[in-house]
Amino acid sequence: xxxxxxxxxxxxxxxxxxxxxxxxxxxxxxxxxxxxxxxxxxxxxxxxxxxxxxxxxxxxxxxxxxxxxxxxxxxxxxxxxxxxxxxxxxxxxxxxxxxxxxxxxxxxxxxxxxxxx
Amino acid sequence: xxxxxxxxxxxxxxxxxxxxxxxxxxxxxxxxxxxxxxxxxxxxxxxxxxxxxxxxxxxxxxxxxxxxxxxxxxxxxxxxxxxxxxxxxxxxxxxxxxxxxxxxxxxxxxxxxxxxx
DNA sequence: CGGCATCCTTCTGGATACTG
DNA sequence: CAGTATCCAGAAGGATGCCG
Numbered sequence: 001x002x003x004x005x006x007x008x009x010x011x012x013x014x015x016x017x018x019x020x021x022x023x024x025x026x027x028x029x030x031x032x033x034x035x036x037x038x039x040x041x042x043x044x045x046x047x048x049x050x051x052x053x054x055x056x057x058x059x060x061x062x063x064x065x066x067x068x069x070x071x072x073x074x075x076x077x078x079x080x081x082x083x084x085x086x087x088x089x090x091x092x093x094x095x096x097x098x099x100x101x102x103x104x105x106x107x108x109x110x111x112x113x114x115x116x117x
Numbered sequence: 118x119x120x121x122x123x124x125x126x127x128x129x130x131x132x133x134x135x136x137x138x139x140x141x142x143x144x145x146x147x148x149x150x151x152x153x154x155x156x157x158x159x160x161x162x163x164x165x166x167x168x169x170x171x172x173x174x175x176x177x178x179x180x181x182x183x184x185x186x187x188x189x190x191x192x193x194x195x196x197x198x199x200x201x202x203x204x205x206x207x208x209x210x211x212x213x214x215x216x217x218x219x220x221x222x223x224x225x226x227x228x229x230x231x232x233x234x
Numbered sequence: 235c236g237g238c239a240t241c242c243t244t245c246t247g248g249a250t251a252c253t254g
Numbered sequence: 255c256a257g258t259a260t261c262c263a264g265a266a267g268g269a270t271g272c273c274g
Contacts, residue, residue, distance in 0.1 A: 010151075010152070010155035010156065010167070011167060011169075012224075013151065013155060013220040013224075014148055014151050014152050014155065014167050014168060014169075014220075015169060015223075016219075016220045016221075016222075016223030016224045016227065017147055017148055017151045017216060017219045017220050017223055018147075018148045018168070018169070018223070019223040019224075019226055019227050020219045020220070020222050020223035020226060021144075021147050021148070021219070021223075023226060025144070026266085027138075027142070027266080027267080030134055030135070030138050031131055031134055031135045031138070034127075034130065034131050034134045035127070035131050038126075038127035038130055038131065039126075039127065043235085043236090044235070044236050044237075045235065045236075048236095050126075050127075050128060050131050051131065051135070052128075052132060052135070055267075055268060055269080056236080056237070056238095057237090057238085057239095057267075057268080057269090058266085058267065058268085059236095059237095060236080060237055060238075061266095061267090076236095079235090080235095081235045081236080081274090082235055082236065082237095082274085083235065083236080084235080084236060084237085091229070094222065094225070095222065097218055098215065098218045098219060098222060099134060101214055101215045101218060102133070102134045102137045102138070102215060103130040103131075103133045103134050103137070104133075105133075105137050105211065105212065105215060106132075106133030106134055106135070106136040106137035106138075107129075107130075107133045107136075108211070109136055109137060109140065110133065110136050112208070143246090144246080144247080160255085160256085161255070161256050161257075162255065162256075165256095172247070172248060172249080173256080173257070173258095174247075174248080174249095174257090174258085174259095175246090175247060175248085176256095176257090177256080177257055177258080178247090193256095196255090197255095198254090198255045198256080199254085199255060199256065199257095200255065200256080201255080201256060201257085
């Protein structure tokens with residue numbers, strides 16, 4: 001990046017990063033998105049078992065927030081008993097690159113921790 | 118970090134994403150990293166003004182956590198009064214791609230919110 | 235199955251003041 | 255300048271039970 005940009009400051013980018021994290025906040029949101037992302041379509045109970053340690057209360061709450069932010073879509077299927085399917089919206093899919101990068105980094109990070117011991 | 122093992126599906130990736138977020142948790146951590154990242158070297162008070170809304174208490178606390186996780190390095194400069202410089206470690210620099218992606222996404226996201234109104 | 239309601243504990247984080 | 259210390263409100267989040 002050119003030097004004159006440095007002179008002006010990077011506050012815009014830093015705020016943008018913060019904006020992004022605002023939508024992706026919470027202990028579980030990124031994991032939930034990655035579950036839905038990797039499987040394309042995913043049910044409530046599936047996500048519950050994908051995301052290690054999450055409670056149904058938290059899953060419910062965070063799914064709702066993601067839906068409000070239009071990152072995921074909720075579909076109730078007419079089965080007995082009811083099943084509910086979640087999938088990424090087109091907008092939500094724009095997060096895929098970030099998810100993949102985070103997964104790559106997380107794998108390397110875990111390896112580094114192991115090597116460190 | 119949990120020491121679970123998995124073999125099927127995408128659980129490995131989902132856990133990796135969660136591992137990554139474990140290190141990057143907290144309201145401010147990503148913004149702090151991006152501040153240091155964009156400027157290469159950055160002092161305490163600089164970051165304080167870069168990251169909109171953060172308190173000195175939180176900055177201090179999260180910087181310490183990032184240092185423990187070896188993502189940033191803290192250097193005390195022998196000036197009067199004391200100044201402290203933070204920079205990314207080589208390991209911390211491996212987050213640059215993610216930071217840039219998040220910044221890009223955050224800018225688009227903010228634009229979408231504006232368009233939506 | 236996919237939640238919601240309630241209770242309760244822990245953690246987060248802001249405000250303010252102080253230190254070397 | 256670069257933090258610490260303390261106080262304290264409110265949010266996060268776990269456990270459990272209930273419901274259509």
